[in-house]
Amino acid sequence: MARQLHARIETFPVRGQFTIARGAKTQVDVVVAELTDGAHTGRGEGTAIYYHGDTAEAALAALQAISADVAGLRRADLIGLMPAGAARNALDCALWDLEAKQSGARVWQQIGLPVPQPMLTAYTISLADAETMAAAASAVRGRELLKVKLGGKDGPDGDIERMTAVRRAAPDARLIADANEAWGGTDIERTLARLARLDVELVEQPVPAGRDAELDGLRPAVPLAADESCQTRASLDAIVGRYQFINIKLDKAGGLTEALALRHAAALRGLGVMTGCMLCSSLAIAPAFYVAMQGVYADLDGPLLIEDRPHGLRFVGSDVLPPDAALWG
Template identity: 75%
Template sequence: MAISLDASIERFAVRGAFTIARGAKTHVDVVLAQVSDGRHIGRGEGTAIYYHGDTAELALAAILAQRGAIAAGAARPDLLGLMPAGAARNALDAALWDLEAKQAGRRVWQMLGLPRPQPMLTAFTISLGDASAMATAAHGARGRELLKVKLGGSDGTDGDIERMKAVRMAAPDARLIVDANEAWGAADIARTAAALALLGVELIEQPVPAGQDAVLDGVRSAVPLAADESCQTRASLDEIVGRYSHINIKLDKAGGLTEALALVHAARMRGLGVMTGCMLCTSLGIAPAFHVAMQGQYADLDGPLLIEDRADGLRFEHSDVWPPEAQLWG
């Protein structure tokens, strides 16, 4: 049965502003891939990783370049082998999974042999700002069980410690993880981690720039460290062992659900914990990631809460995200 392929770029506004160490965003452009057998339609979404030099326009072109292979009947594993990891492959991989599930009359979790998905605790992001602004945001997020706090201010780790003190005072009962977004460099990570441990921080993401992970050799951190930008695909893992205790899997980095599932298995074999994260994206981008997150220790799947989401989006209640319904994906 012949398969057709189409793709487009869609823009979604950010609620307020999303600010990290690299800057602020007011909108996000995602690439939408759709594959059809004439009866069923499979959809997938990807967000270009801008710090890799990717754009929605480049991702769109990369997807459309596969029209010939799709029409010729290329199998999903073979097709994905033609594309590098990134938003384009992620969107196309998700669309193909969605189509295959619809053709089989099954859900993706059944095809993967996973248990029936249940609502899952997800982190809620507090954007980078001054201590007062972040305290206000944390106070507004009271009642959410797990907060992910963006750090990496221009005033260094001392400023970040003050930010976290303000957040802790504003949200005394919340669990806390932090993301430095590569901004600490060769700072005194052990001293900073010790201060954050006293505030109840459970996990520190990517304290140093990717490629400079050797500065962590011999560091005794009071808070476990997670690799984000330093962990792209399975090829990254050997550089992570001994430096980080966890990895952050994002489908746009890994290049889709297929590679992300393999990455979960490879991480487990190396004794690494797993957080499943996301770029700014809609619920369609989160839906396949849910199947990875249900196998890990932390989920950071709040992307749709930070933007004006799709009308058929995921259900978020209190601190939980609910599994995708079939009309959305999979």
């Protein structure tokens, strides 16, 4: 039987409400690609990058447009065939999964990784007022690593108030922060020095993508990670010297194939790696797990923030457990 591609949109409710500087979400729509050869089926999932103007419907249409041409499709073909984004991510990961099932070798074995072990992942505290964020941090006080969403309309001073409240509520937690491009045109060096006194380990994307030159000459008391400013390998030249880390997300990179290449290229440039995710189910986190195994920070809590699909990843304490073959790869 010739290979066939089936694609669809699936919707998952968010637990409570997920809020960042750009707004709140109560559900997430993902696109799922299923690639079958008649005996085996490979699956992949992508979440549209909303700040790129992408949508689940557009990603589905892109997959449907290519469905007649998947018979001999290889992962190496995808970068020239489709732009980076949710559609390419879903199809690329479906190809990896199908190849693993056909060969009997898990994806981590094909990559050349050691046997996967449970991995510490960050847990996200949504943007709100300081009191609400402190309550949210207190409710998950046992978690080892918290990622705190900042970028409030009251500016860096308000964000310092938020982070101070979170620190008081979770005095033993490790903290990283995401400014979501909100500190452009402000005294970022001063803000980072204040965050350093709260033992914040990392700050993501303090300035809007494209305005990274505002970081030239900065002496950051806390390392900076490029998120919106880092999409694929083509982003790296503008990052070196301005950021110390990059945040790799498979939806931004357009699949596991590019994400692995991006991680390698970043390492050659002396950049540390954080592996992140969009709001998504365990099907999307499974391939990201293998990128995160090769990085410093993992932010793979997407399934904890939604009503996840059945038989998803297991989370124990602050750790996410490796995916099994029934889920992916």
